Amino acid sequence: MWLSRSLLRPAGHYWRRLACLGPVVQKGDGMAITCEKKKCLVVCTFSSSSNASDIFKVSQPAFKRVTEKRTDSAWLSEVFSGSSLIIPLLGSKCLVKSQEPVMLPSKNFPTDHFLNSTCIWKPIFLGVRGETDEPLFAVDVTGVSSEYLNQNFWPEGSEWVDLRKYGSELSSADAGLLAYARGMVEWHTKNKFCSQCGGKMEIKEAGHSLQCISADCGRAIYPRLDPAVIVLVTCGDYLLLGRQSRWEPGRYSLLAGFIEVGETFEMAVAREVHEESGVRVKIEGMRYIASQPWPFPQSLMVGFIAEAEEKQASLPEFVDDVVPVGSYGVHLLAENLSLPAIAVDMKELEDARWVHRSRLKAVLENKQTHGGGPFSVPGRHAIANHLMQEWTKHKNGTESEWAGDTVPYVDIDEGVFKYVLIQVNDDMGNKKLIVRGDKSMAYHSDIFKHTRQVLMTLGLQAEVLGGGRISHDVAERSIHVYGFSQAYGRANHAVTATLLRQWFPFHAVSFSWDGY
Template sequence: MDRITLPRPNTFAGLSLILDRVAERRDEGMWVNEQGASEHARYLLIDPLGQTYLSPDSDTLRWLDSAERERLLGDLKASFMGLADEQPRFLLAIDDAQRAADLEQALGARRGGLRDIGLLLPADEAGLFAYAKGLVHWQRETRHCPYCGSPLVLVASGHRAQCTNAECGRMHFPRTDAAVIVIVEHQGACLLGRQAGWPKGRYSTLAGFVEPGESLEDAVRREVAEESGVLVGEVHYHSSQPWPLPQSLMVGFTAKALSRTIRLRDQELEEARWFTPQDIVEGIADGSFLPSLPLSVSYRLLEHWLRQQAGLELDELVAQRKS
């Protein structure tokens, strides 16, 4: 497929720039099998903990070729992910812990989770890992029909699950939970909060799941009000991020507060505060302020706000602290 050039996407996002999912051909068993047997086919492994395998001497994914797959895991059914640079990409879910450990030794590989290696991997491989992890999580969690309780069988190369009860026969699709995350601004300061279990000094933008019958903008206003007591007016879309930890889509926003009154309502946050750009600069410098991990869209929202408000680059501030 032709490559599209866009600004740097959030971590795990931008997969459409390198992968054609070829969703219209997932039901064509003969075609999918032909892709799997191709010398260009590559297989990504996901272990029982949702980790994958890394090359022993570099921070890149350890893919199996079709010959390795047949030799090591020939009895394991693969799920088709799509075509990357016209080359087939599949995933293999390993549910047995001992088998996963044996493979690690046989391949001379090492394993890592999405949080640990998401920023170490090349952007396209991080996106493919996130895609595979999210799909495998749904497959593992969706074993019985929620309508009649009968076993489900995976179809469409792992992207749908069909009820085996002929009287039911319902089809089930991968689940993604929508969540909103927002940086709220009021007269030159932004609203950030922290939870009790976080590292000392860590603050993040506010977030929460979308409820039934709720628009994304209304979810932003409700979540901010519930967590901090702050009332929000204008809400504008910023960007989104697949977040398969385990199965969310984070939809990022910027918003304007109507006042700075803080009243913690649902006790989800230990603290919520307003920060000026200078507060953040000084806090990062003396170690009293830790932003969210660069892996997250929360980091990107704060990065955007600092750049818009004061021409500051969050990456540079963090790097200066580390040096």
Template structure:
């Protein structure tokens, strides 16, 4: 059975120790503690070595004084863990971390990380991206400042509080008569197929969003009541919660919305298994890091 707690980017989370976020005296002391741990991000990319994240102690703050720092939580020993966001123009070669690692594309980097590290990097990526694009108050337009150890911002003019957003996304597999529906966006490589997906709109449930998106993108009608929950996954592009569903289709004729998809097709369980195993002659699926892989696998490995 698929379990969200075991999903890549979600598994083995750190104790977030949220009660520490408002204790500024504790946080300042923690950032100077020799037992504290820091990892580095830059423009959404983690700084990694061969074994995963590159870890530093409090000397990390010397790399770029004043750069944003997030309190991520405490490890099993109680050591404070922080993420630091370095400037986009930060020169590794001219710094004290020269030769120790490199900034790497997120998708490529997390494959070499331990589960907890992948969760940390994913969380930090989402938070830093939110702060970088939400520097002004949505209420009065004033400049906001980062508070609560990076988990909130507050307007310096009107005092309004702003919290990092997570967008719910339905990612779903329509199924009927032993076949499932997969699709491909035009920007994706040839042969790369996945589940269909779309954002949940105000006033609708995630099941209703799934049924609406299936009809809008591929012309397939489904009853939201038929939706089966599979699992969910935090996805830091930019900050989404992917909610995986399987829905029973009521129709099979495909009408592709070319503004959303390049193509969509029905495949059998046998074909789905070939795709997942990398043995299909034409098609391939998202890797195990993505929830789409696990939704397709959940259905493909069921008995007929």
């Protein structure tokens, strides 16, 4: 067999990818595989899916909930009037200063005015501060008279912000605390009246319960979460990303959706991915990774990784004079051709794309591609970002690095120019293919010589695998590959187009064997 994928096993186990693409054989009881190439000698074993604590690094919360204090009325009254800290909220907005939450000592807070004004809800007890054990309360000041909101009562330099947009500016612990406060305030705001009889709801358990005041009803409710799945769908070295029309231009993320009645998490993953993108995922090997509260307004994001069902496709026919690219180049082409077709549900998404691991890694590292257009992903506190970071870091199960990792797969110009396809190697047998094109260089040999000199400084060798021409229209987001090189022969334009699609996922990339 050939190891062309990370082969997922039942119960969440997976094979680690070998260093080369040589033939492999199973050893012993099938719990290990080894490469038959003498120069490789890599032995791989499978391991259990990584622990969520290893995958999703989350800071310890900035507070302790101390739930037993929620019913201690005497203690709550005492600390609120003395040694507690108040986190003010203006509806869904939080008060911050210098990228930190504003917490006001309760003794300096005009509680009498706030609690006797048009504010409906009393302070909500959140817990105690992790380091100092100071009690923390959330107070919604939306109903406070404008004189208090407009005067210089709030700390100088502070500002009301939308946590959903500003959260990445805060530490993970602070963002989690404000998200908790915001979620509780939101729950109170939406549950002023009983859904059963319409009576007013009265605060209980320091804000963590509401009870209908009607003697005939008395229904009690508690904060609830809406579970939703968010899934990292892979196909080899490609990841499925989608975008909603209301997002800023170029913003893409993982596919997600709410769990329906009677569904398991796994059922929801398969259904949501297929409904939104038309792509089917394999139930076997689907793995839970981590979860994240998402109080916008009251969700719990449950993260999974799943592998897409590949499309069966054959390689295109090559012309006789194409320079061979070897098994590695053919593998790149075959992997791209096996990507499932995407059929976007326009009610859910505006667009969905297969994005290559290398391109996503560049985005996560804030390396923008010339002529690639806007492309961004959720910020560092979002679970989608954490799942993407982990996936790009582990390169299909191996963390081995080599100098070629720093070399971009594609570096091309705009307009019409000559290009060369180059294989990059090191002494350990690592290799990759790259595309280089520059309209300022008149000959294919100039492009190759310049690239080879750059690679030599990294201790890498270069072998030219033919050339041709590229027409790159940035405005139209289109790339066409054609022609040949008199010095090096005709490059395999199908492989070149595959590398270009990896680096320009939003371009229409085509090729032909014609031209010069």
